[in-house]
Amino acid sequence: MKQKFDIIVSRCVPLPLENVDTDQIIPARFLKATDKEGFGENLFRDWRYDKEGNPVKEFVLNDPTYSGCVLVAGKNFGSGSSREHAAWAIAGYGFRVVVSSFFADIHKNNELNNFVLPVVVSEPFLARLFASIDENPKMEVKVDLPNQTITNLATGESEQFEINAYKKECLMKGYDDIDYLLSKKNLIEDYESKREQTWK
Amino acid sequence: MNTLFDKIWDAHVVSQLEDGPSQLYIDRLYCHEVTTAQAFTGLRERGLKCFRPEQIYCMPDHNIPTHDQDKPIEDEVGRKQVATLEQNAKDFGLSYFGMNDKRNGIIHVVGPERGLSLPGMTIVCGDSHTSTHGAMGAVAFGIGTSEVEMVLASQCVLQAKPKSMRINIEGELGKGVTPKDVALYIMSQMSTSGATGYFVEYAGSTVRNMTMEGRLTLSNLTIEMGARGGFIAPDEVTFAYLKGREHAPKGEAWEKAVAYWKTLRSGEDAVFDREITFYAKDIEPMVTYGTNPGMGMGISQHIPSLESVEASSRASFQKSLGYMGFQAGESLLGKKVDYVFCGSCTNGRIEDFRAFASLVKGKKKAPNVTCWLVPGSWMVDQQIREEGLDKVLEEAGFVLRQPGCSACLAMNDDKIPAGKLSVSTSNRNFEGRQGPGARTILASPLVAAASAVTGVITDPRTML
Numbered sequence: 001m002k003q004k005f006d007i008i009v010s011r012c013v014p015l016p017l018e019n020v021d022t023d024q025i026i027p028a029r030f031l032k033a034t035d036k037e038g039f040g041e042n043l044f045r046d047w048r049y050d051k052e053g054n055p056v057k058e059f060v061l062n063d064p065t066y067s068g069c070v071l072v073a074g075k076n077f078g079s080g081s082s083r084e085h086a087a088w089a090i091a092g093y094g095f096r097v098v099v100s101s102f103f104a105d106i107h108k109n110n111e112l113n114n115f116v117l118p119v120v121v122s123e124p125f126l127a128r129l130f131a132s133i134d135e136n137p138k139m140e141v142k143v144d145l146p147n148q149t150i151t152n153l154a155t156g157e158s159e160q161f162e163i164n165a166y167k168k169e170c171l172m173k174g175y176d177d178i179d180y181l182l183s184k185k186n187l188i189e190d191y192e193s194k195r196e197q198t199w200k
Numbered sequence: 201m202n203t204l205f206d207k208i209w210d211a212h213v214v215s216q217l218e219d220g221p222s223q224l225y226i227d228r229l230y231c232h233e234v235t236t237a238q239a240f241t242g243l244r245e246r247g248l249k250c251f252r253p254e255q256i257y258c259m260p261d262h263n264i265p266t267h268d269q270d271k272p273i274e275d276e277v278g279r280k281q282v283a284t285l286e287q288n289a290k291d292f293g294l295s296y297f298g299m300n301d302k303r304n305g306i307i308h309v310v311g312p313e314r315g316l317s318l319p320g321m322t323i324v325c326g327d328s329h330t331s332t333h334g335a336m337g338a339v340a341f342g343i344g345t346s347e348v349e350m351v352l353a354s355q356c357v358l359q360a361k362p363k364s365m366r367i368n369i370e371g372e373l374g375k376g377v378t379p380k381d382v383a384l385y386i387m388s389q390m391s392t393s394g395a396t397g398y399f400v401e402y403a404g405s406t407v408r409n410m411t412m413e414g415r416l417t418l419s420n421l422t423i424e425m426g427a428r429g430g431f432i433a434p435d436e437v438t439f440a441y442l443k444g445r446e447h448a449p450k451g452e453a454w455e456k457a458v459a460y461w462k463t464l465r466s467g468e469d470a471v472f473d474r475e476i477t478f479y480a481k482d483i484e485p486m487v488t489y490g491t492n493p494g495m496g497m498g499i500s501q502h503i504p505s506l507e508s509v510e511a512s513s514r515a516s517f518q519k520s521l522g523y524m525g526f527q528a529g530e531s532l533l534g535k536k537v538d539y540v541f542c543g544s545c546t547n548g549r550i551e552d553f554r555a556f557a558s559l560v561k562g563k564k565k566a567p568n569v570t571c572w573l574v575p576g577s578w579m580v581d582q583q584i585r586e587e588g589l590d591k592v593l594e595e596a597g598f599v600l601r602q603p604g605c606s607a608c609l610a611m612n613d614d615k616i617p618a619g620k621l622s623v624s625t626s627n628r629n630f631e632g633r634q635g636p637g638a639r640t641i642l643a644s645p646l647v648a649a650a651s652a653v654t655g656v657i658t659d660p661r662t663m664l
Binding site: 016017018019021023024027028029031032033034035036046051074075076079080081082083084087102104105106109110113114123127164165166167176177178180181182184185187188191192195 | 211214215217218219220221223225234235237238241242246248251262263275277278280281284326327328330342343344345346347349350353354355356357358359360362392393396397426428492512513515516519609610611618628630631632633636637
């Protein structure tokens with residue numbers, strides 16, 4: 001999962017619904033695996049397949065018109081459960097970027113920890129991006145992590161997005177929080193010994 | 201500034217990354233079977249041990265069946281997931297409350313009732329409803345599996361400090377109005393993203409007058425408005441609840457702890473990034489009508505009209521009502537109910553079963569309703585029996601099941617069938633949450649009990 005991140009130019013998969021919760025991203029009955037593999041197959045399972053397991057033609061992931069590694073979703077994406085399986089499903093399916101005007105907190109962290117970049121854009125930018133995709137499904141966006149910009153290549157409209165410097169470096173260098181924390185063991189032990197005196 | 205949240209958070213910062221998150225020390229990690237296996241695998245791959253195994257408690261709750269727990273779990277994959285947690289606890293030297301252990305139950309019910317979740321602590325778990333433990337006066341929040349791995353490896357997580365919000369609730373709750381209704385009301389006002397980026401302190405006379413069980417329900421649902429956690433400053437209610445509990449401090453340590461806990465309150469001069477006040481008099485028993493917990497209304501109200509919904513939200517609103525089979529503008533009172541579920545980390549505590557039993561006492565369950573009553577833990581089950589509530593429930597035609605998460609997220613066999621309408625005391629009414637195609641109405645144990653007896657959605661105030 002540790003993929004170095006730089007600049008991505010890709011077509012988009014639009015999901016113009018709000019409050020897409022993690023139960024929709026990956027339903028609970030698919031959470032029983034004890035590894036991280038295979039979740040992509042069940043991404044948006046109950047929207048993507050009918051009761052008999054046949055693909056729902058109208059659902060965007062089954063529509064050959066759309067492709068690419070950028071998912072564009074309505075506001076408050078990833079609300080609900082903390083299940084990281086949702087991020088594994090998104091990464092496993094092949095998405096590298098999720099664009100929305102608002103993300104739920106835990107899910108946003110989970111994406112970052114799996115080298116999927118959540119890009120927060122303004123409501124008008126998002127609305128125009130949906131319109132551009134609607135007009136031409138082959139249009140592309142450019143996501144430039146080093147410069148923290150996203151560009152709608154159909155209109156040329158560009159916006160800055162936020163990411164903290166630490167996480168940005170993690171994504172660009174392909175290392176994770178545990179690598180960092182393990183390098184700080186001495187600080188943790190110092191903290192514990194100092195606190196021992198104040199707490200007890 | 202000078203909020204209780206600042207005090208607890210700042211006391212746990214080991215280091216601060218420049219333009220980045222805080223390295224936050226974690227006092228307690230809870231592990232359940234669904235969100236930890238991959239974290240332990242990560243630890244093994246890196247050749248690591250748990251850094252502070254004595255601060256970590258494991259128990260399976262999501263997969264376990266609510267009947268015949270003395271027999272192996274029938275579902276092979278679920279059985280393997282539970283067995284994996286047991287093996288991981290053993291291999292890494294962690295406390296484990298397994299399926300046939302009387303200490304077992306839903307992790308967010310067990311932590312407080314065993315005295316493991318204490319005021320002033322930082323508490324995490326790979327589960328969004330970790331916010332529950334905030335009721336004890338702790339900073340408690342849900343994390344992902346990668347973050348579980350961080351805590352296993354270093355007893356720390358890297359987290360950006362959230363903003364602070366105080367929600368005051370003032371006044372006396374009306375007859376038949378419970379902490380669950382307070383939470384559903386707040387969510388209906390705030391929406392499911394209204395508190396995203398914040399940590400919430402609940403205050404005000406309504407909260408002060410809530411029992412510990414009520415406070416746990418309120419804190420539990422904080423995540424449903426997007427906030428990572430919600431908490432309540434510890435007070436005499438907290439101390440009385442904790443005193444004598446298995447893992448709570450004892451003797452001299454207790455006195456010292458209480459003296460410290462009494463200092464845990466926001467300063468008079470505390471400044472919150474946002475402050476909101478709600479009034480108990482505005483709150484009636486609540487029901488949800490849509491497919492997220494923010495889509496709630498007073499039980500006597502009508503579903504909003506399409507025109508009253510913001511234009512950008514209309515597609516989602518219509519999809520939601522389409523799924524539920526409801527019409528904009530209609531009332532839910534009198535709708536036929538197929539299932540009633542009372543349980544979960546939201547409403548699976550003794551007080552919830554007392555409320556349910558008080559309403560059904562001397563009445564009979566409606567024949568068209570299948571009712572699942574699932575205590576949140578074996579300790580709750582024992583209390584139910586000690587208080588004779590099991591007899592009351594039995595006489596009214598109800599059967600108690602065995603503890604677990606159950607139909608809240610339907611990872612075990614307790615799935616609401618497609619198309620069926622369930623009044624549930626749990627926390628999420630998402631599409632398919634209680635089983636593929638299941639339609640969920642979130643409500644309090646009193647609304648659930650009233651609806652279980654009449655067979656239709658019923659205002660409990662008409663029966664009290």
